[in-house]
Amino acid sequence: MANMSITKVPMPEQEPNVRNHNFKEVATGYTAEMAVEEAARCLQCKNRPCTNGCPVNVPIPDFIAKIAQNDFEGAYDVITSENALPAICGRVCPQENQCEGQCVRGRKGEPVGIGRLERFAADYHMANAESKPVRIEKNGKKVAVVGSGPAGITCAGELIKKGYDVTVFEALHQAGGVLSYGIPEFRLPKALVAKEIETIAKLGVDIRTNVVVGRSVTVDELMADGYDAVFIGSGAGLPRFLNIPGENLLGVYSANEFLTRVNLMKAYRFPETPTPVKIGKNVAVVGAGNVAMDAARTAKRLGAENVYIVYRRSEEELPARAEEVHHAKEEGIIFRLLNNPAAILGNEDGWVCGIEVVKQQLGEPDESGRRSPVPIEGSNYRMDVDTVIIAIGQSPNPLIRQTTPGLDTQRWGGIIVEEETMATSKEGVYAGGDTVTGAATVILAMGAGKKAAAAIDAKLSAGE
Numbered sequence: 001m002a003n004m005s006i007t008k009v010p011m012p013e014q015e016p017n018v019r020n021h022n023f024k025e026v027a028t029g030y031t032a033e034m035a036v037e038e039a040a041r042c043l044q045c046k047n048r049p050c051t052n053g054c055p056v057n058v059p060i061p062d063f064i065a066k067i068a069q070n071d072f073e074g075a076y077d078v079i080t081s082e083n084a085l086p087a088i089c090g091r092v093c094p095q096e097n098q099c100e101g102q103c104v105r106g107r108k109g110e111p112v113g114i115g116r117l118e119r120f121a122a123d124y125h126m127a128n129a130e131s132k133p134v135r136i137e138k139n140g141k142k143v144a145v146v147g148s149g150p151a152g153i154t155c156a157g158e159l160i161k162k163g164y165d166v167t168v169f170e171a172l173h174q175a176g177g178v179l180s181y182g183i184p185e186f187r188l189p190k191a192l193v194a195k196e197i198e199t200i201a202k203l204g205v206d207i208r209t210n211v212v213v214g215r216s217v218t219v220d221e222l223m224a225d226g227y228d229a230v231f232i233g234s235g236a237g238l239p240r241f242l243n244i245p246g247e248n249l250l251g252v253y254s255a256n257e258f259l260t261r262v263n264l265m266k267a268y269r270f271p272e273t274p275t276p277v278k279i280g281k282n283v284a285v286v287g288a289g290n291v292a293m294d295a296a297r298t299a300k301r302l303g304a305e306n307v308y309i310v311y312r313r314s315e316e317e318l319p320a321r322a323e324e325v326h327h328a329k330e331e332g333i334i335f336r337l338l339n340n341p342a343a344i345l346g347n348e349d350g351w352v353c354g355i356e357v358v359k360q361q362l363g364e365p366d367e368s369g370r371r372s373p374v375p376i377e378g379s380n381y382r383m384d385v386d387t388v389i390i391a392i393g394q395s396p397n398p399l400i401r402q403t404t405p406g407l408d409t410q411r412w413g414g415i416i417v418e419e420e421t422m423a424t425s426k427e428g429v430y431a432g433g434d435t436v437t438g439a440a441t442v443i444l445a446m447g448a449g450k451k452a453a454a455a456i457d458a459k460l461s462a463g464e
Contacts, residue, residue: 003040006109011116016330020300023185023268026327027091032072035120038113039068045104050114053102055447056089056154058082060099060114067117076125079118084157085150085196085446087126088179090119091188093443094321126192131199139163141460144227146213146400148197149177150442151433152233154449155456157200162457166204167227169211174264177235178434179442181260184294185268186301214399219407219429229428229456232415233449236394236434242286246344247390251280251352255287255295255391262298270302280386281305284355286341287391288313291439293324295389296333307333308383312340312360312373338362340373342380344388354384396435404429414438421455422448430456 012028013019019026030038042064050060058079066075079086095101095115103111142165145152153175156166174180179193201207213219213234222230239254241247253261258277262268267277283304285296288311296307309328311318314337318325329335338360345354359379362371396413408416408425415431417424422432432448434440 002043003037005041006105008041008110008113008116009034009038011113016327016332019186020297020331021271023270023301025189026186029123030116030120032070032120032124035067035072035117036070039064039117041105042068042112043104049102049104050099050112053099055098055443056083056450058099058118063121064112064114064117067121072121072124073129075117075121076129079121082450083118083446084154084200085179085442086118087122087192088150088188088196089443089446090115090117090122092183092441094441096322098443126195131202134161134203136161136204137163138165139461141165141228142167142226143456144169144222144230145233146219146230147171147177147233147235147433147435148175148207148209149233149235149433149445150179151235151435151445151449151452152177152231153197153200153205154446155231155233155432155453156205156449157203158450158453159456160200160203160205162453164457164460165206167206167208169213169217170207170209171212171234172264173209175207175209177233181263182256182291182294184259184262184298186297187294190263190268212399214403219400219404219426223428228460229430231422231449231452231456232400232424232429232431232435233433233445234397234400234435236396236439238395238397238413239390240393240395241390242341242392244341244343246346246352246355249344249346249352249388250350251278251386252344252388252390255285255291255389256394258295258389259291259298262302267302275302277302278387279304280352282385283307283387283389284310284341284383284385285389285391286310287393288337289319289391289393290321290324291394292389292391293320293328293333295391297328297331299387299389300331300333304387308385309333309335309337310339310341310355310357310383311335311337313370314338314362317362317370336383338373340375341388345382352386352388354382355388357381357383394434394439396438400435412438420451422452423455 063075063078100111148170343356360373363374430452433445
């Protein structure tokens with residue numbers, strides 16, 4: 001029987017003042033009963049607008065119908081026919097701008113909780129079922145994949161199923177890219193990431209860590225070594241800075257460095273074990289995207305008493321997901337909007353002791369359509385903080401473009417690709433994800449990985 005409620009079945013969560021002192025998941029997930037009830041809200045539209053909004057084309061109504069019928073393993077099979085990382089996507093995808101943003105139920109109420117249902121199906125499978133053996137007939141060709149983040153691991157998974165020998169080269173000691181080092185434990189548990197990647201590895205993908213492509217080996221050397229194609233999915237790991245006085249003081253982190261330290265050095269085990277990451281009592285996070293929210297909420301969990309989001313625009317221009325902003329506010333993060341740092345202040349020992357901030361007002365819209373902030377003359381004031389985290393974006397690491405002759409890139413560093421195939425200017429080399437677009441979402445990177453895999457297969461199958 002259809003559930004015509006205009007609101008989603010609420011997602012169980014830890015209480016804000018409990019969770020901001022631990023690194024356990026904020027949302028604890030649907031029970032089977034909740035999942036079936038939410039699945040009954042789906043109208044099973046014939047034109048499937050939700051599927052059209054999914055970058056990896058998951059047949060959403062089909063898997064939701066399976067959940068409504070209590071066939072949870074069947075739902076998982078439907079999802080994984082198109083999406084290799086459902087437990088991850090169910091947690092971190094911006095569904096509100098994609099599948100749920102297209103849901104017909106959202107016109108007169110809340111859309112169906114597609115992300116919550118995807119997470120439920122994936123978690124159910126992990127807890128109750130074993131992966132089924134897959135028989136793959138090899139085709140004698142091999143592909144190299146640079147980077148084991150969402151773009152690379154998706155491309156690898158698609159190609160291995162088509163019979164290719166696939167080797168993934170990862171610069172760090174742990175596979176997963178931004179899934180492992182960038183997203184906090186309380187949003188994406190690292191054991192879950194490892195299990196999703198293990199599923200890909202069991203198909204036969206060879207994942208080699210501690211290999212820095214551009215230093216350990218170049219793209220040209222991979223091609224000379226007999227790889228029939230190379231896919232570059234190396235992400236956007238080069239942080240941007242404010243270029244203001246004081247950025248070299250002790251106690252200043254880029255958000256990328258801060259979150260990488262927390263994740264790979266396992267600071268998320270705090271408070272059970274001492275944290276290996278130094279954090280002060282008063283922390284300023286500059287920026288207001290999803291990474292800024294992650295950094296601020298992480299700092300709070302590491303023991304900071306006051307954590308401030310310092311952002312030069314107003315609430316309406318916040319680039320982070322509404323859910324992440326809501327959770328941050330619930331957890332006690334303090335928002336200092338229409339404020340912009342002019343300098344980072346240090347003490348005689350070279351450590352941060354504050355920031356000089358200039359109040360802003362909004363002027364005319366900029367090229368992106370957002371109203372540009374304009375400093376208010378004479379409004380400078382000091383904020384006393386002892387840690388500053390810069391979270392204003394990342395760009396691709398220049399190493400690969402510097403060591404790959406013939407690879408065309410944008411002025412800001414992104415690799416230029418042909419939109420339909422993800423082919424680069426260099427014969428046999430493809431690219432996708434953040435190394436092409438700059439920092440974006442996990443699911444968009446996965447979509448690029450799928451598109452590139454299809455193009456690689458089409459070209460190599462044709463003998464080109």
